[in-house]
Amino acid sequence: MPTPPPPNRPAFVRHNRALVVGTGPVGLVAALALAGSGAEVTLAGPDPLAPETPPDQRTTALFGGSVEMLRHLAVWPQLAAQAAPLSGLRLIDDTGGLFRAPEILFEAREIDAEAFGYNIANANLVAGLARALGSRSDVLRIPSPVRALTPAADSIVAQFENGTDWIGDLVIGADGRKSVCRQAAGIGQRGWSYPQTALATRFIHSRAHGGVSTEFHRRSGPLTTVPMAPSPSSPGTPHQSSLVWVETPGEAARLMCLDEGTFAAELHLRLQGLLGEIGAIGPRAAFPLSGLAAEPPARARTILAGEAAHVLPPIGAQGLNLGFRDAAWIAEIVERQVRAGKDIGGEDALADYVQARRLDVWSRGLAVDLLNRSLISGFLPLHLARGTGMAALAAFPWLRRLAMDSGMGVSGTQPSLLQPYQAV
Numbered sequence: 001m002p003t004p005p006p007p008n009r010p011a012f013v014r015h016n017r018a019l020v021v022g023t024g025p026v027g028l029v030a031a032l033a034l035a036g037s038g039a040e041v042t043l044a045g046p047d048p049l050a051p052e053t054p055p056d057q058r059t060t061a062l063f064g065g066s067v068e069m070l071r072h073l074a075v076w077p078q079l080a081a082q083a084a085p086l087s088g089l090r091l092i093d094d095t096g097g098l099f100r101a102p103e104i105l106f107e108a109r110e111i112d113a114e115a116f117g118y119n120i121a122n123a124n125l126v127a128g129l130a131r132a133l134g135s136r137s138d139v140l141r142i143p144s145p146v147r148a149l150t151p152a153a154d155s156i157v158a159q160f161e162n163g164t165d166w167i168g169d170l171v172i173g174a175d176g177r178k179s180v181c182r183q184a185a186g187i188g189q190r191g192w193s194y195p196q197t198a199l200a201t202r203f204i205h206s207r208a209h210g211g212v213s214t215e216f217h218r219r220s221g222p223l224t225t226v227p228m229a230p231s232p233s234s235p236g237t238p239h240q241s242s243l244v245w246v247e248t249p250g251e252a253a254r255l256m257c258l259d260e261g262t263f264a265a266e267l268h269l270r271l272q273g274l275l276g277e278i279g280a281i282g283p284r285a286a287f288p289l290s291g292l293a294a295e296p297p298a299r300a301r302t303i304l305a306g307e308a309a310h311v312l313p314p315i316g317a318q319g320l321n322l323g324f325r326d327a328a329w330i331a332e333i334v335e336r337q338v339r340a341g342k343d344i345g346g347e348d349a350l351a352d353y354v355q356a357r358r359l360d361v362w363s364r365g366l367a368v369d370l371l372n373r374s375l376i377s378g379f380l381p382l383h384l385a386r387g388t389g390m391a392a393l394a395a396f397p398w399l400r401r402l403a404m405d406s407g408m409g410v411s412g413t414q415p416s417l418l419q420p421y422q423a424v
């Protein structure tokens with residue numbers, strides 16, 4: 001005989017209810033993607049546009065699939081003018097090692113693309129996604145952090161700091177690296193750190209970037225400049241780039257404390273004059289380098305996305321692009337379950353997600369880790385391997401094309417939101 005529900009909990013009626021926890025870029029894009037899946041979607045978390053929300057000073061280089069996804073979700077037209085196309089990626093060996101690799105320039109036209117991707121300020125990306133969600137009546141909002149989650153065999157219950165309760169079938173945990181959802185679902189994590197800190201900022205410069213992002217490979221870690229769209233607040237100085245400068249923690253702390261003029265002079269030196277004179281520098285933020293992998297990324301009616309599932313060092317612009325692909329797969333799997341009349345938080349849906357994301361997340365994490373370690377390690381064969389790899393890339397166009405295709409994340413089976421967008 002089935003056990004009757006406890007008196008304070010009515011029998012659960014399945015309505016394909018999904019709760020997205022987290023209002024960072026991944027939570028916002030996941031909620032928008034799910035809105036077309038046939039599930040009833042609720043987005044929970046603080047208002048990302050509230051004036052008290054600290055501004056995210058970072059920018060994100062969005063690659064192929066992520067931009068297509070924003071096109072499918074009808075958000076890209078509002079963002080395009082704020083994003084800078086990346087038509088080239090230049091790698092410069094500045095390790096001063098025995099085996100100096102040749103400079104490599106990857107050009108998007110080599111793979112018949114206009115651009116590899118687009119660089120956009122995180123604040124603009126989040127604002128665009130939040131505005132798009134604000135105009136949708138089919139996404140419900142709980143403007144409060146989740147306090148507790150209780151998964152059960154047939155449903156999952158969420159309790160919020162503002163006293164609201166929610167009951168449904170599936171929770172998507174996009175609540176960042178300290179994820180409450182991960183903990184509540186009993187999902188384990190593997191974490192690691194690097195003896196490095198990334199300093200992120202943006203700066204004005206006198207020479208045009210030409211749409212080319214440049215990565216200097218240095219013994220302390222990469223220093224990367226990424227083109228930005230002209231700043232509307234500085235119309236007379238149109239050339240602007242973002243910077244991710246990886247250093248030892250001590251050196252990063254010193255750079256954080258420098259006055260603007262001295263910082264600009266040091267940056268000019270590191271860039272070897274590549275972008276001409278350095279002008280105004282934006283606010284600087286420091287990020288100790290670390291990695292994290294949730295194992296497995298789905299369990300107990302909970303699917304993790306973005307940094308709740310995987311944290312990568314900010315090298316090679318992979319983290320948020322992976323998060324967008326997580327969201328696209330979640331929408332695809334949920335839609336498939338709804339169509340088949342199956343439980344959207346059931347074991348089969350969760351297993352499909354784990355399977356779909358395994359190789360992509362693992363291979364990107366490995367590539368970033370290997371590149372970083374090949375720079376900071378004192379192990380000579382590793383430097384030789386990196387140098388040889390770069391020399392081969394410089395010499396063979398087919399190898400460059402292969403690397404470019406895989407770097408843009410467009411190969412293999414993809415969910416519909418990552419497929420090339422065709423305007424109707």
Ligand SMILES: Cc1cc2nc3c(=O)[nH]c(=O)nc-3n(C[C@H](O)[C@H](O)[C@H](O)COP(=O)(O)OP(=O)(O)OC[C@H]3O[C@@H](n4cnc5c(N)ncnc54)[C@H](O)[C@@H]3O)c2cc1C
Nearest residue numbers: 022023024026045061145146175176306307314319320321
């Ligand atoms: C310097 C730097 C440069 C980078 N550049 C790139 C790049 O060029 N390309 C790229 O792809 N990636 C890049 N990344 C990585 C990228 O920034 C991250 O992957 C991305 O910001 C993660 O987004 P998220 O939504 O998963 O997490 P977050 O942005 O951390 O969002 C988590 C959200 O969850 C909310 N939250 C937390 N707890 C709760 C709770 N209990 N209840 C409800 N809500 C909660 C928070 O308020 C927050 O809004 C970079 C990272 C760094 C450090």
